[in-house]
Amino acid sequence: MISFQLSDHQQQVKEIVHWxxxxxxxxxxxxxxxxxxxxxxxxxRINQLGIQLSTSSFGGDKQKSGSGEKKKTERQGNRLAVxxxxxxxxxxxxxxxxxxxxxxxxxxxxxxxxxxxxxxxxSIFSRDEPPRWGAYALTEPDAGSDVSGIRTTAKKxxxxxxxxxxxxxxxxGGRASWVVVFATIDRSLGRAGHRAFVVEKGTPGFSCTxxxxxxxxxxxxxxxxxxxxxxxxxENLLGGEEYYQAKASGPxxxxxxxxxxxxxxxIVASMAxxxxxxxxxxxxxxxxxxxxxxxxxxxxxxELLADAELDIEAARLLxxxxxxxxxxxxxxxxxxxxxxxxxxxxxxxxxxKCLELLGPIGLEQHIVEKLxxxxxxxxxxxxxxxxQHLVTARQLYEPHGVRV
Amino acid sequence: xxxxxxxxDEQAFVDLARDFAKERIRPLARECExxxxxxxxxxxxxxxxxxxxxxxxxxxxxxxxxxxxxxxILEALSSGDLGVVQGLPGAGDAASLFRFIPDHPLLASYxxxxxxxxxxxxxxxxxxxxxxxxxxxxTSAxxxxxxxxxxxxxxxLAAFADYLLVSxxxxxxxxxxxxxDRQKGNRWQAEAGDYRLGLLASGCARIRFxxxxxxxxxxxxxxxxxxxxxxxxxxxxxxxxASKEIGLMDAxxxxxxxxxxxxxxxxxxxxxxxxxxFTLAGMAIETQAMRHLVLRAAADIDGDxxxxxxxxxxxxxxxxxxxxxxxxxxxxxxxxxxxxxxxxKWMRDAEAQTLLYGREGELLxxxxxxxxxxKVPIEV
Numbered sequence: 001m002i003s004f005q006l007s008d009h010q011q012q013v014k015e016i017v018h019w020x021x022x023x024x025x026x027x028x029x030x031x032x033x034x035x036x037x038x039x040x041x042x043x044x045r046i047n048q049l050g051i052q053l054s055t056s057s058f059g060g061d062k063q064k065s066g067s068g069e070k071k072k073t074e075r076q077g078n079r080l081a082v083x084x085x086x087x088x089x090x091x092x093x094x095x096x097x098x099x100x101x102x103x104x105x106x107x108x109x110x111x112x113x114x115x116x117x118x119x120x121x122x123s124i125f126s127r128d129e130p131p132r133w134g135a136y137a138l139t140e141p142d143a144g145s146d147v148s149g150i151r152t153t154a155k156k157x158x159x160x161x162x163x164x165x166x167x168x169x170x171x172x173g174g175r176a177s178w179v180v181v182f183a184t185i186d187r188s189l190g191r192a193g194h195r196a197f198v199v200e201k202g203t204p205g206f207s208c209t210x211x212x213x214x215x216x217x218x219x220x221x222x223x224x225x226x227x228x229x230x231x232x233x234x235e236n237l238l239g240g241e242e243y244y245q246a247k248a249s250g251p252x253x254x255x256x257x258x259x260x261x262x263x264x265x266x267i268v269a270s271m272a273x274x275x276x277x278x279x280x281x282x283x284x285x286x287x288x289x290x291x292x293x294x295x296x297x298x299x300x301x302x303e304l305l306a307d308a309e310l311d312i313e314a315a316r317l318l319x320x321x322x323x324x325x326x327x328x329x330x331x332x333x334x335x336x337x338x339x340x341x342x343x344x345x346x347x348x349x350x351x352x353k354c355l356e357l358l359g360p361i362g363l364e365q366h367i368v369e370k371l372x373x374x375x376x377x378x379x380x381x382x383x384x385x386x387x388q389h390l391v392t393a394r395q396l397y398e399p400h401g402v403r404v
Numbered sequence: 405x406x407x408x409x410x411x412x413d414e415q416a417f418v419d420l421a422r423d424f425a426k427e428r429i430r431p432l433a434r435e436c437e438x439x440x441x442x443x444x445x446x447x448x449x450x451x452x453x454x455x456x457x458x459x460x461x462x463x464x465x466x467x468x469x470x471x472x473x474x475x476x477i478l479e480a481l482s483s484g485d486l487g488v489v490q491g492l493p494g495a496g497d498a499a500s501l502f503r504f505i506p507d508h509p510l511l512a513s514y515x516x517x518x519x520x521x522x523x524x525x526x527x528x529x530x531x532x533x534x535x536x537x538x539x540x541x542x543t544s545a546x547x548x549x550x551x552x553x554x555x556x557x558x559x560x561l562a563a564f565a566d567y568l569l570v571s572x573x574x575x576x577x578x579x580x581x582x583x584x585d586r587q588k589g590n591r592w593q594a595e596a597g598d599y600r601l602g603l604l605a606s607g608c609a610r611i612r613f614x615x616x617x618x619x620x621x622x623x624x625x626x627x628x629x630x631x632x633x634x635x636x637x638x639x640x641x642x643x644x645x646a647s648k649e650i651g652l653m654d655a656x657x658x659x660x661x662x663x664x665x666x667x668x669x670x671x672x673x674x675x676x677x678x679x680x681x682f683t684l685a686g687m688a689i690e691t692q693a694m695r696h697l698v699l700r701a702a703a704d705i706d707g708d709x710x711x712x713x714x715x716x717x718x719x720x721x722x723x724x725x726x727x728x729x730x731x732x733x734x735x736x737x738x739x740x741x742x743x744x745x746x747x748x749k750w751m752r753d754a755e756a757q758t759l760l761y762g763r764e765g766e767l768l769x770x771x772x773x774x775x776x777x778x779k780v781p782i783e784v
Contacts, residue, residue: 001409001410002407002409002410002472003405003406003407005406007405007406074405076405079406284775284776293776298776301772301776303765303769303772305772305776306768306770307716307768307772309716309771309775310697310716310717313696313700313713314693314694314696315693317699317700318692318693318696320406321696324406324408325408338688338689341689389681389682389685389689390682392688393675393681393682393684396685396688397665400662400666400675402665404675404676
């Protein structure tokens with residue numbers, strides 16, 4: 001039956017993550033934004049507690065349930081992931097993105113890696129070791145939303161591939177122990193020529209050339225990566241040669257990249273919802289305590305806050321639906337795009353409404369202005385709002401035989 | 405556990421409603437609009453299938469369904485044509501009040517009248533709220549009754565009604581719920597105006613009272629009891645109306661998808677122009693988001709959650725309805741504007757619907773005031 005009631009387990013996860021967000025993330029939030037980084041000692045302590053950002057639950061679930069096996073118990077990993085991510089976004093999205101773990105690099109390894117690769121790359125994240133990160137490198141200076149236009153090359157040589165090219169806007173790219181890198185073996189092959197590699201830190205020819213300075217999520221590291229005659233061994237080709245040779249028209253690196261998006265967009269959407277909720281709750285509280293209870297401002301505030309409440313709720317339900325579909329093994333590309341489009345947009349809208357209510361005091365040391373700066377990227381990364389509309393439209397027109 | 409899976413019973417009912425909407429309602433939509441009423445044959449069919457008694461109490465022979473099931477069924481039914489659904493005779497919005505007081509002696513004759521399978525029509529004149537005068541005044545004549553005077557704003561089903569449910573605040577500031585029955589001698593005039601905008605089969609009319617005396621035994625409830633009943637009924641009505649609006653939005657998205665996938669310009673399907681496909685995607689996203697809000701509000705009411713965002717949900721759905729129905733016309737271009745295609749009617753019906761069921765801003769403010777007026781914990 002249709003239900004919006006969290007199960008005991010879901011409620012428990014929400015409460016634990018919220019506690020963490022409120023008591024561990026919030027106290028350092030403004031300072032981390034000022035510093036432009038999350039303090040190392042904080043990350044070490046958090047890692048020792050065993051807290052990581054993992055977005056891998058999406059891929060694994062889908063593959064298993066897609067095979068038509070009867071499920072004994074209903075999977076809920078994806079729903080748990082979005083419930084938890086909302087709380088992390090509420091705490092601080094930049095810090096959330098900096099939590100140790102495979103991050104956005106997790107899903108492609110989980111969904112497309114060989115068993116050996118999964119073991120090798122995903123087992124390094126442990127509370128008993130120093131904090132470690134994974135990363136995901138797709139975007140290039142001339143290829144953002146148009147993933148098929150990537151120019152980083154991978155030339156086959158004895159025992160592996162040689163990578164040449166540049167990647168930009170890579171979250172945790174500088175600090176990552178490994179990065180999933182998308183490159184082409186032959187640009188004339190288009191998407192079929194794409195391959196995904198796991199490039200490990202310290203590999204000769206692989207370097208981080210710059211960290212970007214941004215409007216928001218300043219505490220999150222956004223790196224530029226350079227590959228100069230960087231040799232990557234065969235065993236780091238994600239999925240192995242067999243994965244690409246299985247069928248002539250078989251999977252390409254492009255498909256790995258796209259599948260990753262279906263899996264990570266709901267998580268990114270839920271963080272955006274957390275941001276919106278943080279701004280809304282802060283502003284509601286402030287208006288209730290300090291502003292007049294009558295007059296035109298009161299009516300305006302009532303309208304804006306009621307609207308914000310629904311924006312947040314609608315975005316959350318779209319996101320839960322995308323996660324639920326993944327949990328029950330149904331394709332969720334459309335829902336993933338829809339929730340990301342909606343959540344990315346309302347996150348900024350809600351923050352802007354809240355700033356409007358705060359007025360000039362919103363400029364000084366109120367978390368809402370930071371949330372506003374942080375929110376904007378959620379309408380851009382993991383596919384811009386326009387790309388989400390394109391994906392949604394594609395799904396809508398597919399039954400009518402029109403490819404848009 | 406969070407889930408978006410309807411029950412098997414709900415799915416079966418929704419499938420039935422969707423087929424009915426497509427095969428029986430949609431083909432008659434224009435004819436009903438021109439005649440200014442829903443075709444009697446269609447009404448009969450709808451009553452037979454049970455769609456007319458989803459909200460009515462079980463003890464009356466109704467289905468007394470949970471709201472979460474009803475909103476899914478009403479959405480499916482309204483995807484045929486909102487104008488037809490809003491023109492269906494019967495208990496109308498009053499059903500949501502009957503649900504709370506099925507054994508009220510004043511309603512016994514209405515209950516009796518419906519036992520043959522056809523529920524007589526009730527119009528709900530809600531004149532108890534709002535800053536703008538509703539046109540009807542109620543005064544205490546003496547200790548035994550009241551007097552109604554004046555002309556109301558247009559009310560759905562008023563032109564067909566044999567019964568009136570009236571909410572009003574008397575000169576002493578007391579909220580009243582009154583039950584008027586033509587057969588028992590109550591008199592009112594239904595003044596149908598020159599309506600052209602939309603929902604033309606829905607029996608809209610102003611209700612005029614000329615010194616109509618109401619005895620105190622025609623009061624269903626008064627004071628706090630009336631307020632409480634009214635609040636409970638209104639939030640159900642708001643959610644049910646919102647679900648009908650989703651039905652229209654869903655119809656527009658489906659129709660426009662099909663049209664733009666076929667229509668060609670500049671040598672290709674217009675779907676391939678991003679100005680078109682992005683607008684369609686926006687319509688679909690908005691519709692799905694609003695569908696979820698309606699389901700959520702319905703689930704909250706079914707679960708007796710004290711505070712439900714029903715009014716703001718309807719206000720927000722009103723805004724989406726305007727956007728989606730307007731976009732539907734826009735994407736069909738000139739064809740969208742002419743009556744050979746249904747989208748122009750949907751846009752008109754949509755606008756009429758939003759006029760009848762509350763202003764977007766006011767509905768949002770109602771909820772916002774609830775949020776702001778919550779007790780603020782005082783830090784010690």
